[in-house]
Amino acid sequence: MTLDQYRELADRLLVPFVDAAEALGLTPDGVSVIAFGFAGAAGAAFALAGGQGPLWLYLAASLFVFANGWLDLVDGALARELGTDSKGGDLLDHVLDRYADVLIIAGLAAGADAWALGLLAVTGVLLTSYLGTQIQAVGLGREYGGLLGRADRLALVGVVGVVAFVLPGELVAGVGAVELLLALFAVVGHLTALQRFWGAWSDLS
DSSP states (O other), rough: GGGGGGGGHHHHHHHHHHHHHHHOOOHHHHHHHHHHHHHHHHHHHHHHTTTOOOOOHHHHHHHHHHHHHHHHHHHHHHHHHHHHOOOOHHHHEEEEHHHHHHHHHHHHHHHTTTTHHHHHHHHHHHHHHHHHHHHTTTTOOOOOOSSHHHHHHHHHHHHHHHHHSOOOSEETTTTTTTHHHHHHHHHHHHHHHHHHHHHHHHHHO
């Protein structure tokens, strides 16, 4: 299960957004920072919605998450269009993505008051991303595959925000949609990291 296999389709859909960013005079780094801002807004909205805030905040959080994910594609496409892609820009993008992941998951955990699940989820997510870049560092190329890539995670977070708005409260065995998502990230995130490690280890061997 990975949405990264549809990158070519996404690249075609990105064209008008890249053109708009270029017309506005935005730089790829600027787009990365804006994307990070949406991640922070999503985390705050999830925390407030789960903390007895208005349920419409779940919808807002979903929109912010989708905006973060889409702009995370736009910044790279814009850099390629302008011919300004660089190691520095790639570094900034990866750092902001990891902080974005932390903010979103922390918001989910805070809203659901599920800090233990949140810790397991965020470590799974961070290790998945770490393995992707570490595999690249040993010369095997950037790894996006596995059970859950970043695109998959953001899509699931966005969908769960909508579900939490439509079906607030407990869904299965006294557990709500957000807690189920955190449990999924906790289990599948670590499995994805191990899957990436094993694949790379086999290639190196």
